[in-house]
Amino acid sequence: MRTVLINTGTELLLGDVQDKHLSFISHQILPLGLRIDEQRTVPDGTAIRDALNELFLRAEIIFVTGGLGPTSDDITREIVAELLGLELRRDDAVMTAISERLSKRSIRSTNRIPRQADVPAGARVLTNENGTAPGLYLRKDVNPRIRSPHLFLLPGPPRELQPMFCESVMSILRSIVPASLKLSRRLYKIAMTGESIIEEAIGEEILAIPGIELGYCARPAEVDLRIIGEAAGVDRADAIIRSKLGSSIFSTNDESLEEVIVKLLTERKETIALAESCTGGLLAHRITNVPGASAVFLAAYVTYSNDAKVDALGLVSDLIKKHGAVSEPVARAMAEGARARARSTYAIATTGIAGPTGGSVEKPAGTVHVALASTDQETIARRFFFPSDRETFKQMTAQAAFELLRKKLRTEV
Amino acid sequence: MRTVLINTGTELLLGDVQDKHLSFISHQILPLGLRIDEQRTVPDGTAIRDALNELFLRAEIIFVTGGLGPTSDDITREIVAELLGLELRRDDAVMTAISERLSKRSIRSTNRIPRQADVPAGARVLTNENGTAPGLYLRKDVNPRIRSPHLFLLPGPPRELQPMFCESVMSILRSIVPASLKLSRRLYKIAMTGESIIEEAIGEEILAIPGIELGYCARPAEVDLRIIGEAAGVDRADAIIRSKLGSSIFSTNDESLEEVIVKLLTERKETIALAESCTGGLLAHRITNVPGASAVFLAAYVTYSNDAKVDALGLVSDLIKKHGAVSEPVARAMAEGARARARSTYAIATTGIAGPTGGSVEKPAGTVHVALASTDQETIARRFFFPSDRETFKQMTAQAAFELLRKKLRTEV
Numbered sequence: 001m002r003t004v005l006i007n008t009g010t011e012l013l014l015g016d017v018q019d020k021h022l023s024f025i026s027h028q029i030l031p032l033g034l035r036i037d038e039q040r041t042v043p044d045g046t047a048i049r050d051a052l053n054e055l056f057l058r059a060e061i062i063f064v065t066g067g068l069g070p071t072s073d074d075i076t077r078e079i080v081a082e083l084l085g086l087e088l089r090r091d092d093a094v095m096t097a098i099s100e101r102l103s104k105r106s107i108r109s110t111n112r113i114p115r116q117a118d119v120p121a122g123a124r125v126l127t128n129e130n131g132t133a134p135g136l137y138l139r140k141d142v143n144p145r146i147r148s149p150h151l152f153l154l155p156g157p158p159r160e161l162q163p164m165f166c167e168s169v170m171s172i173l174r175s176i177v178p179a180s181l182k183l184s185r186r187l188y189k190i191a192m193t194g195e196s197i198i199e200e201a202i203g204e205e206i207l208a209i210p211g212i213e214l215g216y217c218a219r220p221a222e223v224d225l226r227i228i229g230e231a232a233g234v235d236r237a238d239a240i241i242r243s244k245l246g247s248s249i250f251s252t253n254d255e256s257l258e259e260v261i262v263k264l265l266t267e268r269k270e271t272i273a274l275a276e277s278c279t280g281g282l283l284a285h286r287i288t289n290v291p292g293a294s295a296v297f298l299a300a301y302v303t304y305s306n307d308a309k310v311d312a313l314g315l316v317s318d319l320i321k322k323h324g325a326v327s328e329p330v331a332r333a334m335a336e337g338a339r340a341r342a343r344s345t346y347a348i349a350t351t352g353i354a355g356p357t358g359g360s361v362e363k364p365a366g367t368v369h370v371a372l373a374s375t376d377q378e379t380i381a382r383r384f385f386f387p388s389d390r391e392t393f394k395q396m397t398a399q400a401a402f403e404l405l406r407k408k409l410r411t412e413v
Numbered sequence: 414m415r416t417v418l419i420n421t422g423t424e425l426l427l428g429d430v431q432d433k434h435l436s437f438i439s440h441q442i443l444p445l446g447l448r449i450d451e452q453r454t455v456p457d458g459t460a461i462r463d464a465l466n467e468l469f470l471r472a473e474i475i476f477v478t479g480g481l482g483p484t485s486d487d488i489t490r491e492i493v494a495e496l497l498g499l500e501l502r503r504d505d506a507v508m509t510a511i512s513e514r515l516s517k518r519s520i521r522s523t524n525r526i527p528r529q530a531d532v533p534a535g536a537r538v539l540t541n542e543n544g545t546a547p548g549l550y551l552r553k554d555v556n557p558r559i560r561s562p563h564l565f566l567l568p569g570p571p572r573e574l575q576p577m578f579c580e581s582v583m584s585i586l587r588s589i590v591p592a593s594l595k596l597s598r599r600l601y602k603i604a605m606t607g608e609s610i611i612e613e614a615i616g617e618e619i620l621a622i623p624g625i626e627l628g629y630c631a632r633p634a635e636v637d638l639r640i641i642g643e644a645a646g647v648d649r650a651d652a653i654i655r656s657k658l659g660s661s662i663f664s665t666n667d668e669s670l671e672e673v674i675v676k677l678l679t680e681r682k683e684t685i686a687l688a689e690s691c692t693g694g695l696l697a698h699r700i701t702n703v704p705g706a707s708a709v710f711l712a713a714y715v716t717y718s719n720d721a722k723v724d725a726l727g728l729v730s731d732l733i734k735k736h737g738a739v740s741e742p743v744a745r746a747m748a749e750g751a752r753a754r755a756r757s758t759y760a761i762a763t764t765g766i767a768g769p770t771g772g773s774v775e776k777p778a779g780t781v782h783v784a785l786a787s788t789d790q791e792t793i794a795r796r797f798f799f800p801s802d803r804e805t806f807k808q809m810t811a812q813a814a815f816e817l818l819r820k821k822l823r824t825e826v
Contacts, residue, residue: 011630013449015439016600016637019432022454026428036426041435041452044628070609071629072620105798110613130801157631159805187429196483200523207485215457216484217424218570224429274715280701281694284715288693289804291769299721301714302687302697308712308755312725342721356704385518388543391702392572 001177003029004059005036006051008066008076009156010043020158021065027254028165032173033182034061044073052083059149060140061173066156068133070112076153077118077136084143086120094125098132126152126168131160137172150176184234188225188241189251191403195223201244209233220392221399222257250406257402258286264409265296265345272405273342274300275313275334277325278352278368282394283401298342303334313337326351328369328381335373346408347373348401352384354393366393370401372408380404380413414473414590416442418449419464421479421489422569423456433571434478440667441578445586446595447474457486465496472562473553474586479569481546483525489566490531490549497556499533507538511545539565539581544573550585563589597647601638601654602664604816608636614657622646633805634812635670663819670815671699677822678709678758685818686755687713688726688747690738691765691781695807696814711755716747726750737776739764744782745792752786759821760786761814765797767806779806783814785821793817793826 005025011017022039029035038059042051044067055062067076081088094117102109116133119125122142126135136153152169154161190198195216202225206214212233217224227237242249250260265272274283284300287293303309306325310317314337315330323329334349352368359365366387373379382404386396407413418438424430435452442448451472455464457480468475480489494501507530515522529546532538535555539548549566565582567574603611608629615638619627625646630637640650655662663673678685687696697713700706716722719738723730727750728743736742747762765781772778779800786792795817799809820826 010626011628011637011639012435013439013452014443014598014628014639014641015436016628016630016639017632018436022425023428023431026426030427036454037456039426039454041449043450069631071612072616073628107607107610110609112609112612159633159802194520196523196525197520199484199525203485213423215424215427215429215486217429218482219430220572224424226424226427226429228427276694276697280706280710281689281697281713281715282701284689284694285698285807288695288715288717288767289807291803293693294717297693298718299714299716299725300694301712301725302694302701303712304701304707305711305755311754312712312714341724342718354701389572390704394698394702 001034001060002037002058003034003061003063004055005039005063005065006048006055007039007041008044008048008064009041010073012041012066013043021063021154021161024158024162025063025165028170029173030183030185032177034173034177044075048076049079049083052080056148061150061152061176063152063154065154065161068116068135068153068155070110070116070132072112074115077120080136080138080151080153081120084120084138084146084148086122086143088118088120090114091117091119091125094119094134097127097134101132126154126164128155128160129163131155131157133160135161135164135168137169183228184231185226185228186234186238187252187254188245188249189255190223190225190245190248191250191257191399192221193223193248198223198225198245202241205240206237209236212237220388220395221386247410247412250403256286257399257406259290261402261405261409262287262290262293262296264406266292268409270345271296271298271342273298273338273344273347275338275347275349276300276302277304277309277334277350278354279350279394279397279401280304282398283348283350286398298344299338301338301341309334313341324363326353326363326367326369328371328383331369331371332373332379332381335371335379339373345375346405348405349373350397350401352393352397354390356390368393368397368400370397370404372404374408380408414447415450415471416447416474416476417468417472418452418476418478419461419468420452420454421457421461421477422454423486425454425479426456434476434567434574437571437575438476438578441583442586443596443598445590447586447590457488461489462492462496465493469561474563474565474589476565476567478567478574481529481548481566481568483523483529483545485525487528490533493549493551493564493566494533497533497551497559497561499535499556501531501533503527504530504532504538507532507547510540510547514545539567539577541568541573542576544568544570546573548574548577548581550582596641597644598639598641599647599651600665600667601658601662602668603636603638603658603661604663604670604812605634606636606661611636611638611658615654618653619650622649625650633801633808660823660825663816669699670812670819672703674815674818674822675700675703675706675709677819679705681822683758684709684711684755686711686751686757686760688751688760688762689713689715690717690722690747690763691767692763692807692810692814693717695811696761696763699811699815711757712751714751714754722747726754739766739776739780739782741782741784741794741796744784745786745794748784748786748792758788759818761818762786763810763814765806765810767803769803781806781810781813783810783817785817787821793821
């Protein structure tokens with residue numbers, strides 16, 4: 001079934017907001033055998049009408065995101081009603097839900113708010129649990145006089161669209177998509193190995209299997225490897241990938257490294273503390289994004305200044321003077337200090353030069369030391385070189401630190 | 414000049430990676446009077462050929478991103494050479510740059526790497542300082558026998574595309590775009606105020622100005638307000654917006670709240686420490702993303718466990734027993750503890766219930782206390798309620814905390 005996603009919003013084309021819907025919706029619909037065959041971003045106004053007019057004949061399912069809110073640039077609802085020749089009616093139940101939501105949050109209404117309760121005749125309302133504007137579903141040929149595909153109008157903010165998609169849209173899709181479309185898909189996530197090294201290890205053998213699609217997505221210090229195809233071919237490819245890449249695969253389940261670590265620590269009833277210098281809180285932020293992190297994560301000491309390293313982690317102040325803050329002995333002492341301080345099973349420390357300034361010939365920007373202290377083994381230290389922009393440097397260092405801990409938890413270091 | 418962006422990559426349509434190029438490129442080209450009039454995402458393979466074939470006649474400038482890498486799904490270079498009837502030749506200078514890059518990083522080459530040095534005859538090579546695959550620029554009608562627009566082939570990873578765009582693409586665009594296209598654009602960033610409240614304050618008056626486009630982009634606890642149009646109208650709108658919204662505008666320069674805070678603290682030669690519970694390191698991560706943060710940021714104590722609050726911040730342990738960890742007295746004591754410990758001018762503390770679990774009737778998930786300790790004034794505390802998913806909750810709390818500090822630095826609290 002040819003499926004199209006239209007993201008509306010001048011703010012997208014002007015670069016004031018980044019689309020997250022393509023990625024989210026694709027993941028959701030793939031198990032149904034659906035793919036987004038085409039995605040477009042169009043500005044507010046008549047362009048939405050033109051795109052819909054053109055795609056009404058080519059698509060069987062259309063998702064439209066955005067333009068359902070209260071402000072003057074939100075006109076998706078009105079354009080669709082007009083295109084399909086349907087009357088807009090104010091829906092009492094929607095109006096009540098909007099009023100209740102506003103009063104719970106002590107937000108007063110404005111005269112534009114009620115527009116969001118307007119519903120084209122024949123449309124099904126999709127409840128929005130995280131915002132005021134509901135979604136709308138218009139079934140294929142909802143107005144028998146006008147040919148149209150299945151049409152889903154969804155809110156722009158991801159935190160509103162995503163729960164609505166899981167709770168309402170998916171069950172509608174299941175009822176309209178034939179079961180025969182199903183495809184298999186596997187995902188393998190690998191940290192600290194480049195995509196061309198991975199391709200060299202597995203590419204030729206995998207591509208020799210008929211009908212298998214192989215794709216790579218490179219992120220900072222991470223490659224996501226994906227295969228798609230008929231079940232039998234996917235199973236053959238899976239066996240090859242597992243035998244060649246083995247334990248360097250950290251997830252086959254779309255988990256992040258931090259999710260894997262929280263899961264492993266929870267299973268082992270162990271705890272973690274962090275001593276962060278150059279990562280500046282990113283390790284802690286990533287760990288605490290995982291629901292249930294509080295069972296394993298005790299504390300992070302983000303010691304950006306040298307004084308803070310000495311005060312919070314109990315470093316001997318001569319150590320920094322002797323070796324410099326970016327050095328293996330300091331990384332080790334930070335990890336050990338954090339572990340002792342938080343009384344955790346493990347502690348990871350990072351110290352490095354994010355840049356753009358602060359580098360030297362001996363220690364250029366991008367140099368970083370990572371250390372892992374634990375109860376049962378001597379502290380492990382590793383040096384890396386990630387010459388990059390500031391945020392990529394932080395992300396790569398976080399990957400290196402988490403991968404070191406993951407290997408330790410699998411007793412590979 | 415009609416400008417189109419084509420993002421290639423099955424990984425985009427499958428949702429394995431999120432596009433960042435539309436947003437970035439739009440921002441870059443707007444001052445030249447260019448907008449992305451249409452954006453499409455297409456899968457690898459023949460779809461790129463079809464899209465280009467179709468858009469060659471409709472567009473004057475086309476940006477294509479992705480498909481220039483070493484792996485088997487990277488075929489943009491080959492397809493463009495074929496469409497334009499140009500021979501692909503291996504470029505020695507590019508090959509040398511690739512080899513040098515790999516050896517600097519101690520990465521060994523594979524037999525697929527050299528493909529990235531293939532260049533269509535007549536194309537201009539755009540140096541890639543952050544990856545192996547260079548970009549390519551093919552001028553309008555580069556092959557006189559085939560009509561074609563200005564065509565830019567750019568690498569997929571944002572950390573490679575972005576510096577290339579600023580350094581090479583922009584200067585080419587300046588030479589091909591007429592100066593008469595220029596538009597004015599203003600951006601206003603406002604924290605902790607909803608978009609319909611802002612629209613009520615300014616919408617009617619702004620929309621009464623002819624030719625002015627008004628747009629809103631809502632993020633967690635932040636609204637970006639944008640106006641675009643002829644210079645005179647934009648100036649009139651600007652005066653209205655500034656008089657109505659005043660100091661609640663935290664940036665007119667596309668800065669983040671943390672950039673504004675680092676700038677203000679740097680000007681004042683003051684320092685900040687953080688005591689984070691529910692934000693779990695996000696405040697520190699955001700602050701340390703700002704280049705130069707080390708001049709003002711001393712330390713963050715991410716005290717997730719109660720023991721860590723007592724140990725690292727010196728809280729009287731009875732305080733948590735008496736009021737609970739999520740309470741105003743604990744937030745105040747955390748801020749004061751962090752400030753004393755780090756000997757900073759200010760300290761911000763956050764303690765709340767991110768959810769989904771851990772709430773109660775009295776303190777439902779979403780409840781959060783923020784406190785700000787300073788040298789010159791009694792500690793300030795605020796209570797907020799952000800019922801939301803975990804990551805949005807963290808972001809909203811960070812906004813509330815940073816906005817409290819920003820107002821303090823402008824002596825508004």
